[in-house]
Amino acid sequence: MTTAAPPRLADPPAPARERACRPRRTPLRWARRGGLAPVLFLLPALFVFGLFAWLPIGKSALMSFQRTNLVTAPEFVGLDNYRTVLTDPMFWTAVGNTGLFALLALLIGYPVPLALAVLMSEVRKGRGLFSALAYLPVVIPPVVAVLLWKVFYDAGPDGLFNKILGLVGIGPVPWLQSASTAMGSLVIEATWAAAGSTVIIYLAALTSVPPELYEAAELDGAGIRGKVWHVTLPHLRGVLLTTFILQIIGTTQVFLEPFLFTGGGPAHATTTILLLIYNYAFADSLGGDYGAATALSVLLAGTLAVFSAVFLRLTRSWSSS
Amino acid sequence: MSSKTFATVLAAALGLTVLAACGTDSGDTAVDGKTVVKVSLEPGQDKSAVDAFTARVTQFEQANPGIDLAVQEFKWDPTKFTAQLAGGTLPDVLTVPFTDGRGLIERHQIADISADVAQLPYAGKFNPEVAKTGQDAQGKQEAIPIAAYTQALHYNRTLFKQAGLDPDKPPSTWDEVRAAAKQIAERTGAAGYAQMTKDNTGGWILVTQDYAFGGRTEKLDGDKATATVDTPQLRQVLQNLRAMRWDDNSMGANFLYDWNGINQDFAAGRIGMYVSGGGNYKDLLAQNAIKPADYGVTAVPLTGPDAGALGGGTLAVVNVKASKKTQAAAVKWIDFYYLRKLTDQAAAQADAKTNADAKQAVGSPELPVFDKATYDERLRWIGQYVNVPLSQMTPYTSRMFGRPLLPEPTRATQKVYGVLDTVVQKVLTDRDADVNALLADAQAQVQALLDRP
Numbered sequence: 128m129t130t131a132a133p134p135r136l137a138d139p140p141a142p143a144r145e146r147a148c149r150p151r152r153t154p155l156r157w158a159r160r161g162g163l164a165p166v167l168f169l170l171p172a173l174f175v176f177g178l179f180a181w182l183p184i185g186k187s188a189l190m191s192f193q194r195t196n197l198v199t200a201p202e203f204v205g206l207d208n209y210r211t212v213l214t215d216p217m218f219w220t221a222v223g224n225t226g227l228f229a230l231l232a233l234l235i236g237y238p239v240p241l242a243l244a245v246l247m248s249e250v251r252k253g254r255g256l257f258s259a260l261a262y263l264p265v266v267i268p269p270v271v272a273v274l275l276w277k278v279f280y281d282a283g284p285d286g287l288f289n290k291i292l293g294l295v296g297i298g299p300v301p302w303l304q305s306a307s308t309a310m311g312s313l314v315i316e317a318t319w320a321a322a323g324s325t326v327i328i329y330l331a332a333l334t335s336v337p338p339e340l341y342e343a344a345e346l347d348g349a350g351i352r353g354k355v356w357h358v359t360l361p362h363l364r365g366v367l368l369t370t371f372i373l374q375i376i377g378t379t380q381v382f383l384e385p386f387l388f389t390g391g392g393p394a395h396a397t398t399t400i401l402l403l404i405y406n407y408a409f410a411d412s413l414g415g416d417y418g419a420a421t422a423l424s425v426l427l428a429g430t431l432a433v434f435s436a437v438f439l440r441l442t443r444s445w446s447s448s
Numbered sequence: 449m450s451s452k453t454f455a456t457v458l459a460a461a462l463g464l465t466v467l468a469a470c471g472t473d474s475g476d477t478a479v480d481g482k483t484v485v486k487v488s489l490e491p492g493q494d495k496s497a498v499d500a501f502t503a504r505v506t507q508f509e510q511a512n513p514g515i516d517l518a519v520q521e522f523k524w525d526p527t528k529f530t531a532q533l534a535g536g537t538l539p540d541v542l543t544v545p546f547t548d549g550r551g552l553i554e555r556h557q558i559a560d561i562s563a564d565v566a567q568l569p570y571a572g573k574f575n576p577e578v579a580k581t582g583q584d585a586q587g588k589q590e591a592i593p594i595a596a597y598t599q600a601l602h603y604n605r606t607l608f609k610q611a612g613l614d615p616d617k618p619p620s621t622w623d624e625v626r627a628a629a630k631q632i633a634e635r636t637g638a639a640g641y642a643q644m645t646k647d648n649t650g651g652w653i654l655v656t657q658d659y660a661f662g663g664r665t666e667k668l669d670g671d672k673a674t675a676t677v678d679t680p681q682l683r684q685v686l687q688n689l690r691a692m693r694w695d696d697n698s699m700g701a702n703f704l705y706d707w708n709g710i711n712q713d714f715a716a717g718r719i720g721m722y723v724s725g726g727g728n729y730k731d732l733l734a735q736n737a738i739k740p741a742d743y744g745v746t747a748v749p750l751t752g753p754d755a756g757a758l759g760g761g762t763l764a765v766v767n768v769k770a771s772k773k774t775q776a777a778a779v780k781w782i783d784f785y786y787l788r789k790l791t792d793q794a795a796a797q798a799d800a801k802t803n804a805d806a807k808q809a810v811g812s813p814e815l816p817v818f819d820k821a822t823y824d825e826r827l828r829w830i831g832q833y834v835n836v837p838l839s840q841m842t843p844y845t846s847r848m849f850g851r852p853l854l855p856e857p858t859r860a861t862q863k864v865y866g867v868l869d870t871v872v873q874k875v876l877t878d879r880d881a882d883v884n885a886l887l888a889d890a891q892a893q894v895q896a897l898l899d900r901p
Binding site for chain 2: 196197198281282283285286299301303304305306389390392393394395408409410415
């Protein structure tokens with residue numbers, strides 16, 4: 128009877144033995160084996176990305192603890208900038224306005240692309256044309272779109288929208304010229320401008336829904352509403368959750384519309400967090416408060432990161448099912 | 449060469465190209481031994497205005513063979529200035545409003561060109577009040593005033609006629625402004641009177657009106673500044689605006705105007721009257737193609753014993769980052785382009801002819817940068833080239849001298865204007881706005897700004 132001899136304690140374990148046999152990995156050998164090429168290919172991208180993305184982000188985070196006018200040497204001020212931001216009465220106005228924009232965008236802007244995509248997927252002919260029409264606003268440069276809508280939103284009785292509403296005896300609506308209607312007006316334009324991209328995403332997702340499920344649902348007597356509720360929405364769940372979080376992140380960072388339409392007015396009714404950051408930094412650049420601007424940027428980025436992490440954690444089970 | 453080696457070399461070359469591109473210096477000091485000066489041209493002007501400017505650049509380069517001018521489109525925007533300065537994207541010569549001159553000098557954000565300015569033959573002839581806007585605390589002339597004006601009431605003569613008003617007899621009191629605005633709105637559908645409210649212009653115009661009613665927004669006592677925003681004068685201004693907006697409905701439908709926006713709508717015939725700088729006609733012509741026949745301008749009505757007209761103007765300044773040689777060349781350009789036309793007959797006529805040939809406004813009303821005698825003499829020199837409708841400007845030009853001229857607030861000016869933007873926006877967009885509460889709140893905010901070190 129032969130028995131395998133127990134390994135001697137002095138023997139190195141098998142993998143270690145292999146390592147000992149393998150030739151040593153020197154940088155030269157690694158380079159000769161082609162390790163350098165991918166790194167060299169990566170270098171330009173890393174350099175550009177580092178220079179134009181990570182370096183500014185890092186410098187901004189640093190600047191949030193400094194007082195600087197960008198010309199003379201900066202001075203470290205600890206948490207002063209954060210204190211300034213959190214005690215500024217405009218901070219809560221901006222948070223409230225941004226929350227209102229996000230909420231209105233959720234109520235108006237979130238369901239519209241979904242409804243459009245579902246309707247378009249039901250269309251038998253000319254789906255390409257409808258897709259192109261839905262996507263058209265996305266290809267219009269945002270500044271041009273806003274200037275166009277500024278004309279539409281003319282608050283006089285001769286403004287385009289007011290003229291149309293006047294035909295049915297409504298208005299004239301002050302649109303951008305009143306604190307009570309300005310934010311809603313911004314959301315309507317933002318929805319029009321952004322819906323196209325989301326429609327295309329939903330349309331692509333809808334093609335993955337097996338048609339036999341709809342046939343089965345029809346046999347079970349389901350109408351359009353039933354089919355959407357029981358077949359479409361469950362299949363789009365993952366995509367819906369992704370677009371939801373993207374929408375929250377996007378709307379929380381709204382800047383273009385209030386900046387170009389109203390400049391934050393009337394009387395701060397549309398001053399959002401990003402516009403406040405802009406105002407801190409640039410409203411009086413002779414003494415621009417870059418420290419407060421970057422402090423608020425860091426706070427916003429942190430809040431959104433935490434929100435995203437919590438949201439993804441909470442919804443992990445939904446999206447994977 | 450193996451494909452792998454080739455790929456490695458290619459990647460390395462690409463990487464180096466990126467590095468090299470990022471490291472390239474624009475090199476603005478000298479080309480062919482010449483000193484390069486980046487001079488600014490306001491964007492958005494029509495082709496003939498650009499042609500007129502280019503012609504002047506060529507004339508300068510011929511007269512100064514050692515200097516090469518590079519034209520850069522630039523418009524002063526206080527919101528971008530520091531970033532542009534830090535980023536190195538400013539031209540070498542730029543023009544800024546009086547409003548910001550003092551702050552720029554105090555923060556050493558512009559070059560000290562006082563030694564070069566002192567060499568100019570007319571250095572001692574500046575109007576002392578105007579010169580002060582470009583001096584530091586010791587009286588050194590670090591910025592050069594090139595134009596001055598008082599605020600004026602611009603009006604559309606065509607709308608006046610359509611409304612049954614006499615365009616040769618524009619309003620001379622605020623009550624008459626209100627009545628005329630109401631009549632224009634009722635009979636033509638246009639805004640009878642409109643007002644800037646956005647991007648700190650709201651504060652600028654509100655302070656103009658405050659001065660016109662005899663108020664001031666700050667009181668200086670040595671280093672101490674006290675806010676005087678919550679005053680009967682400003683209350684009266686706001687009540688007047690409120691009455692025009694809500695009782696008369698004579699202010700149209702846009703209450704978020706900035707400088708460009710209100711100029712556009714005025715030139716398009718959508719506004720009967722508005723307040724802005726007295727020399728605005730040349731901008732309205734160059735940028736908004738106003739019909740000369742539409743244009744009329746009169747003095748801002750003054751009410752009360754301490755009332756005065758808010759003055760303003762433009763300073764030419766030099767980039768603090770420019771080399772000494774470039775700074776000296778920059779002052780030469782300022783002398784050639786902005787100032788010599790005010791002091792020298794040949795230069796005045798050459799400038800006027802170039803502009804008249806390019807169909808640009810010649811002879812828009814301005815206040816004298818130098819003494820009144822120099823100003824009158826220049827008007828005589830360029831008389832044959834004047835192409836603006838002078839008779840339509842008489843209501844303003846006949847009264848612009850001899851009125852109390854008041855400078856803009858001196859402390860935290862743009863920020864104070866920003867606070868007042870909100871006040872005027874609130875009054876014009878909220879029927880229930882409480883003027884007293886708004887003023888009390890603005891007073892506290894402005895005082896906080898003035899108290900900041």
